[in-house]
Amino acid sequence: MDGREHHTFILAASILPLLGFVAAIVLLWNSVVGVSDLVAFGVMYVIAGLGVTAGYHRLFAHRAFKTTRPLKLFFASAGAAAGQAPPLIWTAHHRKHHRVADKPGDPHSPYGGDEPGIRGLAKGLWHAHMGWLFDEDLDADPMRYCPDLARDKDLRWISRYFVAFVLAGLLLPGLIGLAIGGTLASFATGVLWGGLVRFFVSNHVTYAINSVCHVFGRRRFEVADESRNVGWLSLASFGESWHNNHHAFPRSYTHGMRWYEVDLSAQFIRGLERLGLAWDVVRVDRATMERKAESLARVGGGRHVPHAPPKPLAEQRDLSPAGVADVE
Amino acid sequence: MVTIDEVERLIRERMRGKLPADATVGPGTVLKDLGLSSLQLSDIVFSLEELHDIEFDASKAADVKTVGQMVAVANEALSADGSGDPALTG
Ligand SMILES: [Zn+2]
Ligand SMILES: [Zn+2]
Secondary structure (H helix, E strand, O other): OOHHHHHHHHHHHHHHHHHHHHHHHHHHHOOOOOHHHHHHHHHHHHHHHHHHHHHHHHHHHOOOOEEOHHHHHHHHHHHHHOOOOOHHHHHHHHHHHHHOOOOOOOOOOOOOOOOOHHHHHHHHHHHHHOHHHHOOOOOOOHHHHOHHHHOOHHHHHHHHOHHHHHHHHHHHHHHHHHHHHOOHHHHHHHHHHHHHHHHHHHHHHHHHHHHHHHOOOEOOOOOOOOOOEOHHHOOOOOOOOEHHHHHHOOOOOOOOOOOOOOOHHHHHHHHHHHOOOEEOOOOOOHHHHHHHHHHHHHHOOOOOOOOOOOOOHHHOOOOOHHHHOOOO | OOOHHHHHHHHHHHOOOOOOOOOOOOOOOEHHHHOOOHHHHHHHHHHHHHHHOOOOOHHHHHOOOEHHHHHHHHHHHHHHHOOOOHHHHO
16 A cells, blocks of 8 residues: 555544444334344354454564464454554554654654643644554554564455455355344444444443543553553454553563453463463563562653663664564 | 676565666665655565575664665675575586
8 A cells, every 4th residue: 555545444434434423323223133133243243353462462562472374364364354554554654653652753743742731632643543643754664663574475465455354344244244244234244243243342442541541540560651551442353451560560461460350362362372272471570570569660751751762673773573672 | 796787676665666667776775755654664674585595784774765776785694604605606
């Protein structure tokens, strides 16, 4: 996709699911929602959610575990079907976000503007939520931030044909609807619920990680940004909303760090590990966490803390996972 | 050897016909001016790596602005590789 196509895609990707959502509400109101619609929604929500959280985020952007090629292909295609961005673009933006979180250069910080008060806050939240996607100068630079991923032929290929994967993500729930309902109408409402409504709900949950989870919520770690842990989003976001934990330990495969911090993606990765389908899973032990929490509390955190951003991956001597330990 | 022609061929392939047939591509051509996105650019650079079985210096590759620079970075990696280009040495 070139710049203009990208802009058209972002526009379509934000307006069509919204219209679908409204249409679905009307149908819901008139109680014409079938079992097939709910199944199509549920299945697609899980596929897209795992693709973005366990795949794009933990496997690719942070290399929190290793897996087989078929599963890598599943994660990358499922993430693409979620419709947020091609894997190489998503991960480049995301690594950049961690590098300079809530400071100049962060692609989606709610603290970029200079307007004070509630208006400034609302503007910041909107920018971090989805406004940043409309920025004309937005440029991901995968060459600089994820040369390791761009070296992967499969990820390049899926990135190149991203739009086809998004369309497949609309078609598949239609087929689920057809398989269960057996009528053309069930195909159409399958596309509506499992495609557009799922697209709308699951993307806004992801967007909320960038907006809500950098403004409201509790901080366990006084890291040099404004990340927060937000409990009520944890189930829907598959654990991504334990975002302060994540900014403190970006490579950890789990973002939930207590037994009561629900993290479905982490459970999925643990399941894969038990089956022998995931290995080299990055874990942080409780003592390390507590030591870090204490030392951070001593210096104090937030976006104004002096912070030397690590070099982008391409500029580091050692591109191996050990060399990028905690920066991504 | 990686040539301007090879890079031009890759560019046209990745842009899927959006680059006018009569547009000229030379050593001084700025890649972004051709309308290549950063994603397409990384696709081309790392496809080149794979085609020639070489490894670029990632930071130099990230700084590439023109077609000529891309060819230079590729050939530098080729000669650093030591084994030479299979296309030349047979
Ligand atoms: Zn964040
Ligand atoms: Zn992250």
